[in-house]
Amino acid sequence: MRIRTHIRFLLNDETVETGDVRPDETLLDFLRLRRSLRGTKEGCAEGDCGACTVLVGRLAGDRLVYEAVNACIRFVGSLDGCHVVTVEHLRGVDGGLHPVQQAMVDWHGSQCGFCTPGFVMSLYGLWMNRPRPTVHEVEKALQGNLCRCTGYEPIVKAALAISDYGGLEADFLMRERAQVTARLAALRDGARVEVGSGKGRFVVPASVDDLASIVAAEPGARIVAGSTDVGLWVTKHMRDIAPVVFIGGLDELRRIAVRPDRIDIAAGASYTEAFEVLSRHVPALGMLIDRIGGEQVRNMGTIGGNIANGSPIGDTPPALIALGATLTLRKGDARRTIALEDFFIDYGKQDRAAGEFVETISVPLPAQTAHFAAYKVTKRRDEDITATLGAFNLIIAGGVVKSACIAYGGMAATPKRARAVEAALVGKAWNATTVEAALPAYEADFKPLSDMRASAEYRMLVAKNLLRRFLLETGGTQKPFTVGRARAA
Ligand SMILES: Cc1cc2nc3c(=O)[nH]c(=O)nc-3n(C[C@H](O)[C@H](O)[C@H](O)COP(=O)(O)OP(=O)(O)OC[C@H]3O[C@@H](n4cnc5c(N)ncnc54)[C@H](O)[C@@H]3O)c2cc1C
Ligand code: FES
Ligand code: FES
Numbered sequence: 341m342r343i344r345t346h347i348r349f350l351l352n353d354e355t356v357e358t359g360d361v362r363p364d365e366t367l368l369d370f371l372r373l374r375r376s377l378r379g380t381k382e383g384c385a386e387g388d389c390g391a392c393t394v395l396v397g398r399l400a401g402d403r404l405v406y407e408a409v410n411a412c413i414r415f416v417g418s419l420d421g422c423h424v425v426t427v428e429h430l431r432g433v434d435g436g437l438h439p440v441q442q443a444m445v446d447w448h449g450s451q452c453g454f455c456t457p458g459f460v461m462s463l464y465g466l467w468m469n470r471p472r473p474t475v476h477e478v479e480k481a482l483q484g485n486l487c488r489c490t491g492y493e494p495i496v497k498a499a500l501a502i503s504d505y506g507g508l509e510a511d512f513l514m515r516e517r518a519q520v521t522a523r524l525a526a527l528r529d530g531a532r533v534e535v536g537s538g539k540g541r542f543v544v545p546a547s548v549d550d551l552a553s554i555v556a557a558e559p560g561a562r563i564v565a566g567s568t569d570v571g572l573w574v575t576k577h578m579r580d581i582a583p584v585v586f587i588g589g590l591d592e593l594r595r596i597a598v599r600p601d602r603i604d605i606a607a608g609a610s611y612t613e614a615f616e617v618l619s620r621h622v623p624a625l626g627m628l629i630d631r632i633g634g635e636q637v638r639n640m641g642t643i644g645g646n647i648a649n650g651s652p653i654g655d656t657p658p659a660l661i662a663l664g665a666t667l668t669l670r671k672g673d674a675r676r677t678i679a680l681e682d683f684f685i686d687y688g689k690q691d692r693a694a695g696e697f698v699e700t701i702s703v704p705l706p707a708q709t710a711h712f713a714a715y716k717v718t719k720r721r722d723e724d725i726t727a728t729l730g731a732f733n734l735i736i737a738g739g740v741v742k743s744a745c746i747a748y749g750g751m752a753a754t755p756k757r758a759r760a761v762e763a764a765l766v767g768k769a770w771n772a773t774t775v776e777a778a779l780p781a782y783e784a785d786f787k788p789l790s791d792m793r794a795s796a797e798y799r800m801l802v803a804k805n806l807l808r809r810f811l812l813e814t815g816g817t818q819k820p821f822t823v824g825r826a827r828a829a
Pocket of ligand 2: 392
């Protein structure tokens with residue numbers, strides 16, 4: 341195996357080659373402190389505000405894809421083979437302002453200006469793929485950008501007008517596409533990258549097989565995929581994460597395969613990649629992914645990371661458990677497949693042996709006769725962490741519940757099935773009488789906690805109301821409900 345001891349990436353026009361990088365060094369610090377590229381701002385340092393947004397281009401197969409990411413929680417070591425584009429690089433055809441920048445000026449999209457470079461980069465990322473976006477597409481692209489003084493309306497108007505200031509064909513990155521693709525392809529040498537030593541060490545595997553052997557040999561190494569969780573351990577909790585194994589650059593670990601009966605999602609597929617496929621085949625899952633973080637987080641974060649971190653309030657586990665998903669875990673050449681619900685043993689404890697990693701998540705396609713829904717309840721609609729999430733997968737035939745798989749997040753120490761509730765529904769008529777009679781079973785299934793997101797009482801009431809909502813949405817016979825103080829969102 342050939343080993344390279346430095347990373348290589350493109351930063352705007354320049355090729356960067358360096359072995360002088362710490363495993364926990366963020367791209368934001370690298371840009372601002374080492375390169376004096378201070379257009380990229382630090383607002384929150386936790387992926388929420390978008391002031392640090394840059395574009396990262398990578399080769400997906402032979403295709404060059406640019407995505408908006410949060411530089412504050414992206415590690416430099418994960419950029420091997422990528423093209424980082426910062427706001428300083430933007431330019432118009434005549435060397436003046438780029439159409440995105442000119443639109444922001446003319447539509448008064450900036451006041452104090454602190455958030456503006458981040459908005460410009462997010463809008464540039466959108467415009468590249470959707471030169472004439474809808475308002476909904478603009479709002480979605482800006483979910484991860486906060487502005488405290490301008491207000492969003494002028495920014496949305498600017499976003500809708502960008503193409504009036506220039507066409508994509510004149511855009512500098514579009515014109516340089518072939519050249520950048522060739523430069524990135526030349527950086528791909530099939531080598532494993534190993535930088536630093538001891539506590540300062542990180543590795544970028546050459547392949548998934550290489551990853552398997554690295555992690556088996558060094559079980560204490562920290563796997564980092566999108567770093568949307570691990571990034572915060574560094575910036576907010578000052579945790580030591582080394583040695584690190586960066587897996588985000590492995591194409592094989594981002595594949596999504598649609599089979600006749602299921603979808604196999606490789607653990608390193610980002611939310612954005614998974615959304616494309618899931619929204620076509622399991623629309624309710626697509627809608628749920630749309631509510632995870634903002635665009636930058638969805639471009640970086642992975643379903644594998646969401647599962648592996650074991651959080652009781654991760655959004656995908658309850659939905660995937662309700663669908664009967666399985667996990668394939670790999671250690672060296674050995675693989676085992678388990679039901680996803682069995683992976684979550686207790687708070688902070690998962691069924692993952694030392695040296696194992698999550699390789700694939702297999703999601704059965706819901707039966708033709710199944711009704712599936714996932715409801716996320718938060719204080720804000722966009723970019724907020726779940727208080728309670730309920731996912732329902734029921735087969736109803738002839739008005740009778742034939743099978744039920746119901747799982748919740750935010751209701752226990754792990755994502756958890758509502759088995760007592762399921763038992764109270766199966767074999768009964770799918771109507772309000774059955775649902776009302778099943779509600780006391782929630783007390784047997786869950787003892788939720790109170791925390792800053794919601795009280796235990798709120799969570800319990802919302803959990804019950806979500807079952808009522810599911811009944812209403814699936815056309816079960818209705819009678820007026822007694823709805824408590826909390827309202828399902
Ligand atoms: C601003 C913001 C908003 C967010 N909003 C949401 C939200 O709405 N809903 C939600 O559920 N989450 C949210 N998150 C959390 C986070 O985005 C998700 O948990 C994400 O799925 C983590 O994936 P990742 O690839 O970034 O994981 P990483 O941060 O890279 O890793 C997370 C954990 O998983 C481990 N890991 C990663 N991949 C593997 C693997 N293949 N095998 C074994 N271990 C692995 C890592 O070692 C680490 O312990 C948000 C985060 C931020 C910063
Ligand atoms: S600084 Fe706020 S998202 Fe990065
Ligand atoms: S212009 Fe001031 S925060 Fe957006």
